[in-house]
Amino acid sequence: MDSSSDHSPPSSLHSPGDVQNVKFCQWCGGPTKHEIPEGEERLRAICTSCGKITYQNPKMVVGCLIEHDNKVLLCKRKIEPSYGLWTLPAGYLEIGESAMEGAIRETREEANADVEVISPFAQLDIPLIGQVTRIIHFFSFFLVFVNLLCNSRFLVMIMTSLRQTYIIFLARLKKPHFSPGPESSECLLFSLNEIPFSSLSFSSMVVTLSLYVEDMKAGGKPKFHYGTINKRPGTSASDIHAYTLDHHMQS
Secondary structure, eight states: OBBOOOOOGGGGGGSSHHHHTOBBBBOOOBBEEEEOOOOSSSOOOOOOOTOEOOOOOOOOEEEEEEEEEEEEEEEEEEESSSTTEOOOOEEOOOOOHHHHHHHHHHHHHHHHHOEEEEEEEEEHHHHHHHHHHHHHHHHHHHHHHHHHHHHHHHHHHTTTTTOOEEEEEEEESSSSOHHHHEEEEEEEEEGGGGGGGGGSHHHHHHHHHHHHHHHHHHOOOOEEEEEEEEEOSSSSSOOTTTTEEEEEEEE
C-alpha cells in the first residue's frame, strides 16, 4: 500500500478545478459564473440567474469493523455498485444521527447485527470517487446533445457529491448473531489471512482492512488512522487497487 508521511494538507482538496466544472445551478438550473465571493477565499460556482452558490461538500460514510473471535465480519453486496463484492457494513450518515449512531444503524441494516462500538479506527478522505466519475463522463457527453434543464441539474447534483469521508469504528458483537440484510447476500467472518482482498468492493475497504491487518500483525492493538485516498493518474476508475494513501497519520 502506497503511503506518504507528508502531513501537509492535500492540494487536491483546495483545487478549483472541480468547481469550474459546475456549469449549472443546482437550485434553478441557470448558468454559473466562477468567482471568489467577498469575504471568502475559495472559488465558487455562483448562479447568474438566482445568485445562489452551489457548494461542494463531502458526503459522510460511516461503518463498523467488527471483531469477533479474532475474525472480522464482512458483507457481500447485493446491490450496485460493486454487486457481489465484499465490504464492511457501512453507508451514508443520515440527518439527525451521530457518526457512531449511523455506523451502528448501518451494521444492523446490512448484517442484522447489534454491536457495541469500541473506538474510532479510521477517517479516510476521498477527493474523487471512481464510480461517480464514470457517471459524470456519461452525462457530460449526453448533455452535448440534450440540453434539458432537469439533466443539467442532475449533473450538478452528482458533481456536488464527488467527495466522500469515511469514518470507520472498531466494534464487537453484543451477541454472536448476524445474517444478511436487504442489501447483502452473505455475511461471513474472516480471519486475517482469509480476508478476500481481491474481491473487496471499494478502495476504502482495501485501505481500512490493510491498515487493520498491519496493526494486528505488528502488535495486536489497532491504532487510529487518518489519510487521503487518491487515484493514481492514468488508471481505470474501476480499479480499486490503483490508489495512493497520502498524508497518512496514526496514533
